[in-house]
Amino acid sequence: MSENKYAELIIDGKSYQLPVVEGSEGEKALDISGLRKNTGFITIDPGFFNTGACYSTITFIDGEKGILRYRGIPVEELAEKATFIETAYLLLHGKMPNKPQLQAFSQLLNANSMLHEDMRHFFDGFPRGAHPMHILSTMINALSTFYPNVDLLSLKEDINLSAARLISQVRTLAAFAYKKSIGEPIVYPRHDLSYCANFLNMMFDSPVQPYEVSPEVVKALNLLLILHADHEQNCSTTTVRTVGSAQVNLYATISAGVSALSGPLHGGANQEVIDMLRKIMRSERDVKKFIDRAKDKNSAFRLMGFGHRVYKTYDPRAAIIKKTCHDILSRLKTDDPLLELAMELEAAALQDDYFIERNLYPNVDFYSGIIYRAIGIPENMFTVMFALGRLPGWIAHWQEMLTKDTKICRPRQIYTGHTLRHYEKSS
Numbered sequence: 001m002s003e004n005k006y007a008e009l010i011i012d013g014k015s016y017q018l019p020v021v022e023g024s025e026g027e028k029a030l031d032i033s034g035l036r037k038n039t040g041f042i043t044i045d046p047g048f049f050n051t052g053a054c055y056s057t058i059t060f061i062d063g064e065k066g067i068l069r070y071r072g073i074p075v076e077e078l079a080e081k082a083t084f085i086e087t088a089y090l091l092l093h094g095k096m097p098n099k100p101q102l103q104a105f106s107q108l109l110n111a112n113s114m115l116h117e118d119m120r121h122f123f124d125g126f127p128r129g130a131h132p133m134h135i136l137s138t139m140i141n142a143l144s145t146f147y148p149n150v151d152l153l154s155l156k157e158d159i160n161l162s163a164a165r166l167i168s169q170v171r172t173l174a175a176f177a178y179k180k181s182i183g184e185p186i187v188y189p190r191h192d193l194s195y196c197a198n199f200l201n202m203m204f205d206s207p208v209q210p211y212e213v214s215p216e217v218v219k220a221l222n223l224l225l226i227l228h229a230d231h232e233q234n235c236s237t238t239t240v241r242t243v244g245s246a247q248v249n250l251y252a253t254i255s256a257g258v259s260a261l262s263g264p265l266h267g268g269a270n271q272e273v274i275d276m277l278r279k280i281m282r283s284e285r286d287v288k289k290f291i292d293r294a295k296d297k298n299s300a301f302r303l304m305g306f307g308h309r310v311y312k313t314y315d316p317r318a319a320i321i322k323k324t325c326h327d328i329l330s331r332l333k334t335d336d337p338l339l340e341l342a343m344e345l346e347a348a349a350l351q352d353d354y355f356i357e358r359n360l361y362p363n364v365d366f367y368s369g370i371i372y373r374a375i376g377i378p379e380n381m382f383t384v385m386f387a388l389g390r391l392p393g394w395i396a397h398w399q400e401m402l403t404k405d406t407k408i409c410r411p412r413q414i415y416t417g418h419t420l421r422h423y424e425k426s427s
């Protein structure tokens, strides 16, 4: 960070100096932490378009150039060469694991993959048709009752154990939630399978039809989870940091992150994209009609999987998924008419002035559902897959707060309601 640079702020003729801070990639900010104390003013920035909430060493994004790096490593390299578990280790520890470290991490994940058996009964209480994301956030919250002493203030166990337990058990919870939703017996985790293979086996194995884990499917799943593993201060990560800053239990904190992710403007968009593509297909591929609706200010409809708060160019994650879509589909010997339609829709949007002027490009959610479909993941589990991927990122951010003098997140406001008035008894 640069030192001794200041911006001058003049209020009512009085001058104040605001320190200029600079990140390791040159991003600049004005440090306003003393603003209210010194001037009586606060800043107002609904939606946090211009607000940096923390310093972080985890993930770097350049939204103008379409760059995404975890701990300095380009996501493209990780997508090509790493596994999800290596990437999770990188996010949590700040460096790639060597072989013994990776082995120790895998063993820790295996040793903590089983849920407390009492938790199985919780699944019986959910109504038929409950969305797996809501089941997942409830069940992760329930973990806090089994492991109460895991919070920023009174962490009573090794943080590596808390993190591994969460990463491993959320995968088990997600698969159990799915099995429950289709009325099949649950399948327990196995120590002999890798992280992704284990998840697929818990999802698709059945007493009457054993599941054969395909290396191609495992590879595709690894890729998607890596691409979702972190994305700096997005809505769910900000939720995790906000809730965690009140020294809430880690599991309860992550449950809040899962809830934030479930919204259609955030992780829920991946399911909405497929729904939208199917509707376009049913409308005899009337792409123009849907583009027009997305542009119509009187309609709430948005082109799902398009646009991003930070990226004003092609989302690098979407670029990787699009590039590998055809390849993965052909290696899985499957075809999906929705892929061609998605490409047609993208091409039409990218030629349209509305999308050009607003820098609206496909985001990570636009093509991910095509791969999830190809590897057999049901649509209502798409956002759960996003949560599985994002988990190491959320934990890394929570962990980063452990090592810093974190203040409770508590924004101010500009009050615009009634000024003082008095109680009147109703007549």
Ligand code: CMC
Binding pocket: 047, 234, 264, 265, 266, 267, 268, 269, 294, 295, 301, 302, 303, 304, 305, 306, 307, 308, 309, 310, 358, 360, 363, 364, 365
């Ligand atoms: N379709 C049509 N118009 C759009 C879209 C879209 N998908 N996205 C943005 N716009 C328009 C918006 O109406 C606004 O127009 P105007 O300036 O005329 O008012 C302008 O573009 C700027 O949009 P914004 O809502 O101010 O931008 P934001 O940064 O607040 O929103 C977003 C970002 C991702 C919520 C938004 O682009 C969106 O709703 N996209 C569709 C949902 C989606 O795909 N979400 C996944 C996001 S990426 C993964 C993740 O974070 O989970």
